[in-house]
Structures are given as structure tokens and as C-alpha cells.
Amino acid sequence: MRAGWYAQGVDAAEEALPGIKQEILTGAIKPTETAVAAIAKAEPAERPQLAAALKKPRGSTKQGPKKPQPVYHKAPPVGSKRAEMQKIAEISAEMERDKEPSTEKNVLCSLDGEIDSFMELFDHIFQEYPRLLSDGHYRQELVQTMQKLKQYITGPSVF
Numbered sequence: 001m002r003a004g005w006y007a008q009g010v011d012a013a014e015e016a017l018p019g020i021k022q023e024i025l026t027g028a029i030k031p032t033e034t035a036v037a038a039i040a041k042a043e044p045a046e047r048p049q050l051a052a053a054l055k056k057p058r059g060s061t062k063q064g065p066k067k068p069q070p071v072y073h074k075a076p077p078v079g080s081k082r083a084e085m086q087k088i089a090e091i092s093a094e095m096e097r098d099k100e101p102s103t104e105k106n107v108l109c110s111l112d113g114e115i116d117s118f119m120e121l122f123d124h125i126f127q128e129y130p131r132l133l134s135d136g137h138y139r140q141e142l143v144q145t146m147q148k149l150k151q152y153i154t155g156p157s158v159f
Helices: 002-016 020-026 033-041 047-053 080-096 104-128 136-154
Strands: none
Touching: 002 020, 002 033, 002 047, 002 104, 033 047
């Protein structure tokens, strides 16, 4: 449902400040999802100010520039060199062992994992680019693209 609020926020921002939608979608500005969604939830009179705030760099305030924060580096734990060398030796020994040949079952498990990763990628893409699903033109192109994958899987060209 967050994607819906985000899409509505982008549209509301565009109404309040024409041209900002393109900046968001091209990545010229990178507001947080929360800030974009807040525009859709705000009263129409508040939207121009909220839309304009999207153009400000994250963390910018009226208080002036922030002081640079010191960077602290954690010292490696005592004996870590020995632990690292032991781990390298274990990995090396594992690489030298003869491997069992892959089976169809192993390959199917691997494919299943890849499909899960693929779906997670699509979830991320649809969250970042909600118009792919909400805009009829983009949705049609998306369906055509996915049809290629379906044809590959079901078609005779696989064998």
C-alpha cells in the first residue's frame, strides 16, 4: 500500500509544483518515500510547500551547515589474523574436495532461489517506479516484456 501513497504523493506534488514529477522519476531529486507520501495525505493548501521541500537535500535545515562528524574506526579484535587464516584454510580445503555432480533436484532448488530473487527485484522496482504498474502505457509494455519470459519457458525453443 506504500507504493500507492507514493504514487499519489508524486501526482499531488506535480499538481502543486509542475515539473517536479519528472525530477523525481528521473532521479534528479531523491526525496524519501515518506516525504512524497506525506504530500498526498496533506491538505491541498500545504502541498506546494511540501513539494518545494522535496527539492532540498536530505537533512538540510535552516540552522546552517552541520559540523563534520568524526569517523571512528573499530580496531580489529585481538587474534583476528589467526581466525582469518584458519577460515581461509578451511575454505581452501573445501575447494579441494571432490564435489558431487549436480542433480536435477539441485538445479531446481537453485532455480527456485533465483526466481525468489527475481521477484524481490521486481518488488523493489515497482516500489521505486510505481508508474510501471499504474500508467496504462507502461503497464502494457511491462506485460509485453514479461510475455517474452513466458514464451521462453513454455515455447519449443527451450529444447
